[in-house]
Amino acid sequence: MEKLIEKGLLVIAYSSIAILFIITFFIFKEGLPFIFREGLGTILGGVEWRPTKGEFGILPMVVGSLLVTGGALVIGVPLGLSCAVFLVEFSKPKVRRILKPAIELLAGIPSVVYGFLGVILLVPLIRVHLGGPGLSLLAGSIILGIMILPTIISISIDVLEAVPQSYREGSIALGATTTQTVSMVVLKAARSGIVTAVILGMGRAIGETMAVIMVTGNAVAFPGSILDSIRTLTSNIGIELAYASGDHQEALFATGVVLFVMIMVLNLVASMTRKKRIR
Amino acid sequence: MIRLDPALSQKLVRWVLVSLTALTVSILVFIITYVLLKGLPVLGWEFLSTGAVDAGRGGGIFPFIVSTVFITVVALAIATPLGVGTAIYLTEYTRETAATRVVRFAAECLAGIPSIILGLFGFITFVLFLKLGWSILSGGLTLAIMVLPTIIRTSEEAIIAVPQNRRDVSTSLGGTRWQTVTRVVLPGALPGIVTGIMLSVGRCIGETAAVIFTAGSALGTPTSIFASGRTLAVHFYILATETDAFGMAYGTAAALIIAILTINTLAYWMMHRIMRKYS
Numbered sequence: 001m002e003k004l005i006e007k008g009l010l011v012i013a014y015s016s017i018a019i020l021f022i023i024t025f026f027i028f029k030e031g032l033p034f035i036f037r038e039g040l041g042t043i044l045g046g047v048e049w050r051p052t053k054g055e056f057g058i059l060p061m062v063v064g065s066l067l068v069t070g071g072a073l074v075i076g077v078p079l080g081l082s083c084a085v086f087l088v089e090f091s092k093p094k095v096r097r098i099l100k101p102a103i104e105l106l107a108g109i110p111s112v113v114y115g116f117l118g119v120i121l122l123v124p125l126i127r128v129h130l131g132g133p134g135l136s137l138l139a140g141s142i143i144l145g146i147m148i149l150p151t152i153i154s155i156s157i158d159v160l161e162a163v164p165q166s167y168r169e170g171s172i173a174l175g176a177t178t179t180q181t182v183s184m185v186v187l188k189a190a191r192s193g194i195v196t197a198v199i200l201g202m203g204r205a206i207g208e209t210m211a212v213i214m215v216t217g218n219a220v221a222f223p224g225s226i227l228d229s230i231r232t233l234t235s236n237i238g239i240e241l242a243y244a245s246g247d248h249q250e251a252l253f254a255t256g257v258v259l260f261v262m263i264m265v266l267n268l269v270a271s272m273t274r275k276k277r278i279r
Numbered sequence: 280m281i282r283l284d285p286a287l288s289q290k291l292v293r294w295v296l297v298s299l300t301a302l303t304v305s306i307l308v309f310i311i312t313y314v315l316l317k318g319l320p321v322l323g324w325e326f327l328s329t330g331a332v333d334a335g336r337g338g339g340i341f342p343f344i345v346s347t348v349f350i351t352v353v354a355l356a357i358a359t360p361l362g363v364g365t366a367i368y369l370t371e372y373t374r375e376t377a378a379t380r381v382v383r384f385a386a387e388c389l390a391g392i393p394s395i396i397l398g399l400f401g402f403i404t405f406v407l408f409l410k411l412g413w414s415i416l417s418g419g420l421t422l423a424i425m426v427l428p429t430i431i432r433t434s435e436e437a438i439i440a441v442p443q444n445r446r447d448v449s450t451s452l453g454g455t456r457w458q459t460v461t462r463v464v465l466p467g468a469l470p471g472i473v474t475g476i477m478l479s480v481g482r483c484i485g486e487t488a489a490v491i492f493t494a495g496s497a498l499g500t501p502t503s504i505f506a507s508g509r510t511l512a513v514h515f516y517i518l519a520t521e522t523d524a525f526g527m528a529y530g531t532a533a534a535l536i537i538a539i540l541t542i543n544t545l546a547y548w549m550m551h552r553i554m555r556k557y558s
Contacts, residue, residue, distance in 0.1 A: 012360070082295070083300045083303045087300065090293055113535065117314070149306075241398075
């Protein structure tokens with residue numbers, strides 16, 4: 001009986017690997033033949049996306065995904081990191097005890113709600129005050145920047161709290177102010193952990209779909225400015241999967257393969273920085 | 280580089296950090312308050328207990344509440360045994376080896392896969408390949424994969440937190456490993472495991488991209504797990520993008536946010552209590 005239970009648990013434990021393998025297999029099975037047939041260069045380097053006319057270039061979407069993710073980091077990282085530094089180094093423990101869980105709770109707000117508020121409040125604001133259609137790279141970056149805040153804040157707080165108190169005491173004993181201690185000692189010690197927080201935020205931004213579809217306008221073109229519309233890899237799948245068939249559907253799976261590879265590379269980097277930190 | 284007076288820079292940094300933190304917190308507070316203010320007037324018994332009229336422009340959200348509950352129950356009925364089983368195996372039945380590291384790495388990768396990729400996978404595997412069609416079952420299976428990493432991680436942490444001497448007592452009284460797990464370890468770890476399950480429920484309720492292509496968007500109340508059903512989040516997305524019934528959309532968003540925040544608050548409250556108990 002004991003042996004049987006142990007075998008059963010082993011099978012269950014390895015099923016999580018099996019699931020990852022099956023997902024990879026199915027996505028690649030649908031996407032790879034198409035990539036080989038059309039050529040990786042023509043898909044990744046192509047600028048025209050006309051799936052009904054046999055043109056499947058996804059370069060504008062790759063660029064769109066990278067730009068909106070970069071924009072989200074430009075907004076989310078300074079805000080999130082400042083928030084974490086303030087809560088750990090400058091505020092009273094009581095404030096942190098209340099604000100940290102409150103911020104983490106906000107990670108649970110559905111992405112569609114962020115997208116909707118983006119359309120209702122942010123897009124008209126951009127259209128009226130900055131010009132352009134409003135549905136834009138800028139709107140996408142701001143919404144995603146806000147969405148990744150809870151991830152970045154919560155991980156950064158954990159990382160900063162893990163820096164030994166003796167480091168701070170040593171620095172203060174040498175006559176440094178709190179600001180000097182934070183910038184010269186604490187942030188240096190926490191560097192790799194903060195990198196992990198940023199990478200995880202990046203993963204969340206690059207993989208987000210519904211909110212991005214709602215606020216970026218989804219035009220397949222290279223944006224000339226941050227006020228132009230963009231389409232991301234995720235939006236491309238989200239918008240067209242419902243009615244695609246044949247080559248078109250395979251092209252969407254090829255888009256999925258490209259996105260999948262990008263995410264896996266990010267995961268690997270994140271897991272490597274984490275290992276380095278533990279060592 | 281200009282050298283600032285340390286006392287001045289201390290004041291300056293503090294001021295900048297305080298204002299950035301205040302900005303972050305007020306953005307997040309604003310989002311919730313705005314949705315609740317706009318949505319609560321719509322949210323009455325009538326709205327919660329009747330079906331949609333004219334594709335959601337009138338009527339209520341009852342069928343979508345039923346679909347959401349069905350899909351979440353299916354997802355957790357599958358993910359809980361798998362996730363808790365994996366956690367038990369990793370913590371109680373093996374030492375840290377290369378094999379357990381591979382399982383952990385697979386779970387981490389699974390956690391990083393964007394929900395649209397899971398939607399793509401669920402669509403091709405459950406809906407088309409296994410011929411389950413757009414159904415509660417397809418959606419539930421897809422969401423089970425999505426929350427599996429969360430359940431594994433939180434269960435693992437909860438099991439590790441159970442003091443070692445309790446296991447030793449059980450073993451010294453002649454308890455087998457499985458008896459120790461079921462009568463000593465699991466009861467002690469239960470609150471932590473339940474916390475993980477509740478956080479997963481929150482994620483299932485708020486998810487859109489992974490369910491819209493697997494569970495479909497039928498307007499009626501699902502009568503079996505093989506019927507298509509529209510979850511609250513999917514309904515909200517369709518209302519916000521395809522209709523101009525913004526009042527109804529705010530009502531649905533308020534229902535979503537209240538449900539998720541209530542569940543997540545309870546989960547965090549439980550986690551807090553556990554942490555106090557063991558430290």
